[in-house]
Amino acid sequence: MLLLYDILRWEEKSFIEAAKKLGIEIKPVHVPSICGKVGRTDADMEDIALQRCTSFYNALESAIFMESLGVDVINRSDTIMICQDKLWTTSLLARRGIPVPDTYVAFSHDSAHKAADELGYPFVIKPIHGSWGRMLALIDDEEDLRTVIEHRMYIPNPIQSIYYAQEFVRKPGRDIRVVVVGDEVPVAIYRYSDHWITNTARGGKAAPAHVDPELEEIALRASEAVKGQFLGIDILEHPEKGYIVDEVNAVTEFKNTVAVTGYDLAKKVLEFAVERVKR
Structure with a gap:
């Protein structure tokens, strides 16, 4: 069994210790050190790997690479990609009838005001890609929304013009x-x-x-x-x-x-x- 990681945190160390107690051979693999041929069929690889990278890109791309070698990764690359994208996740949940917060998406700075009109204040703007509660904004009124839009307009990243807005759940x-x-x-x-x-x-x-x-x-x-x-x-x-x-x-x-x-x-x-x- 492989343990894919980029930073060896408490969680990764706990897997190593638990494997010793269970008599399971686990091989830590430092993802930033990997260099290998995609799709190689003669590689002597383990059957399964635990994905533990803190970096989304390290996690996604190393999972894809390992899957090309026939390794079953927990979690698989498609799951990692879906969960990283809040809109994708919410869409899949909503389509299956799983209860989620009322969510609107607006595809420009101007149309963000329409989402505000639909949701009503207060509401929350989240980055579509993000974790650890970073870059969340509670929008209490039109002035808050104007400030967030103004900041986003000066960030040179196209995804900043896509607004993922959710009801504020009390x-x-x-x-x-x-x-x-x-x-x-x-x-x-x-x-x-x-x-x-x-x-x-x-x-x-x-x-x-x-x-x-x-x-x-x-x-x-x-x-x-x-x-x-x-x-x-x-x-x-x-x-x-x-x-x-x-x-x-x-x-x-x-x-x-x-x-x-x-x-x-x-x-x-x-x-x-x-x-x-x-x-």
């Missing part, structure tokens, strides 16, 4: 990070914060969460929609709609999940990977 001071491994939901946490952004990377505090049948079902449906095997799914408690899926993470961090629940998630994922190879 959640109960928390969201839920649900972990899916295969077709199971082994563990989940609440992420609490006085701020509307509850990511633990932004200061949110974690606590164990109870996984009821409804929460389990929506998480598994979301995982199936993006073809995932090991995912962190962010779910909000909407005051009218109940559980709704906010985002899906294809290279999920789980240090805080293990810290507050004590659940051995690395062991669970490794056992799933071994069973996948056997099948």
Whole structure:
């Protein structure tokens, strides 16, 4: 089994330690050091790899490369690409009838005002590509929107003229990070914060969460929609709609999940990977 990484964090080290305890041979592969021929058929490769790169591009492209060698990657390149693109993820979820926040997309700075008219204030603008709660903007009024548009107009990147706008969900001071491994939901946490952004990377505090049948079902449906095997799914408690899926993470961090629940998630994922190879 391969462990693809670019930075050896707590999560990657936990996989290495868990593999030793389980008697599984795991080979860490530093992705920035890779150089190989695409589609090579005579390479002596492992059957399966865990994708753990922090860089989206390292994760996506190394997964594609490994797949060209016949390696089964958890998660696969198509899942990584879908989850990186919030619009793509939301589109797939919505088409399958999975509850999501009311979401509008506008394809120019001018049409962003139309999204505001449809959603009403306040609402949230998110980058289509992004993680760790970065570059989110809570738009309380027209002046906030004008300021964000003005900033985006001076960023020389075409994607800055595409606006992904969502309703502001008045959640109960928390969201839920649900972990899916295969077709199971082994563990989940609440992420609490006085701020509307509850990511633990932004200061949110974690606590164990109870996984009821409804929460389990929506998480598994979301995982199936993006073809995932090991995912962190962010779910909000909407005051009218109940559980709704906010985002899906294809290279999920789980240090805080293990810290507050004590659940051995690395062991669970490794056992799933071994069973996948056997099948």
